[in-house]
Amino acid sequence: xxxxxQNSPSLSVQEGRISILNCDYTNxxxxxxxxxxxxxxxxxTFLISISSIKDKNEDGRFTVFLNxxxxxxxLHIVPSQPGDSAVYFxxxxxxxxxxxxxxFGKGTHLIIQx
Amino acid sequence: EADIYQTPRYLVxxxxxxxxxxxSQTMGHDKMxxxxxDPGMELHLIHYxxxxxxxxxxxxxxxxxxxxxxxxxxxxxxxxxRPSHTSQYLCASxxxxxxxxxxxxxxxTQLSVL
Numbered sequence: 001x002x003x004x005x006q007n008s009p010s011l012s013v014q015e016g017r018i019s020i021l022n023c024d025y026t027n028x029x030x031x032x033x034x035x036x037x038x039x040x041x042x043x044x045t046f047l048i049s050i051s052s053i054k055d056k057n058e059d060g061r062f063t064v065f066l067n068x069x070x071x072x073x074x075l076h077i078v079p080s081q082p083g084d085s086a087v088y089f090x091x092x093x094x095x096x097x098x099x100x101x102x103x104f105g106k107g108t109h110l111i112i113q114x
Numbered sequence: 115e116a117d118i119y120q121t122p123r124y125l126v127x128x129x130x131x132x133x134x135x136x137x138s139q140t141m142g143h144d145k146m147x148x149x150x151x152d153p154g155m156e157l158h159l160i161h162y163x164x165x166x167x168x169x170x171x172x173x174x175x176x177x178x179x180x181x182x183x184x185x186x187x188x189x190x191x192x193x194x195x196r197p198s199h200t201s202q203y204l205c206a207s208x209x210x211x212x213x214x215x216x217x218x219x220x221x222x223t224q225l226s227v228l
Binding site: 002 | 118120123154155156170202204205208211213214217218222
């Protein structure tokens with residue numbers, strides 16, 4: 001059973017607008033959430049993280065919001081740029097790191113249209 | 115910037131061949147991982163290692179094996195490749211960032227077995 005779910009396989013957004021990528025999780029014991037960005041034929045790269053004791057973390061154009069009661073987080077990208085077109089993976093972790101690392105969602109393919 | 119390298123980037127081989135996918139990191143990280151990822155799917159953990167002489171199987175059943183004789187080197191071997199092994203293989207190492215674990219990925223090996 002998937003513990004981290006990204007229910008939108010793809011999302012198309014116009015350049016300059018806001019992109020909102022969503023992620024749901026089922027295990028309330030997760031302590032940290034991370035977003036990774038992946039281009040085709042490349043490995044994922046770390047984007048931003050948030051602790052479960054916070055509800056928001058911001059880094060430049062990227063903001064992650066966490067709603068712990070709803071077990072939901074979202075990544076906002078403002079403004080969206082062509083280079084943001086990629087697959088975005090949501091991942092969850094336990095404090096101190098789990099034995100087998102991060103639990104990943106299936107990813108959302110973000111397409112930024114000119 | 116992460117210093118983790120995977121070779122080859124692309125590999126096309128015939129059924130029954132033995133192959134080794136190379137992964138090296140220069141960051142001195144103890145923990146390393148191998149993931150398998152197909153388009154539209156989550157990253158599946160196939161092997162991980164806590165350090166030298168430590169190897170563990172992940173949650174995805176795999177016919178591959180790994181070794182960890184040196185900290186910086188974590189190769190993955192398929193004794194007899196089959197078409198079902200066609201996938202992208204991602205190697206990662208990790209470090210603790212405060213209380214959470216941050217993974218650094220290589221560029222991946224795209225394997226096609228004919």
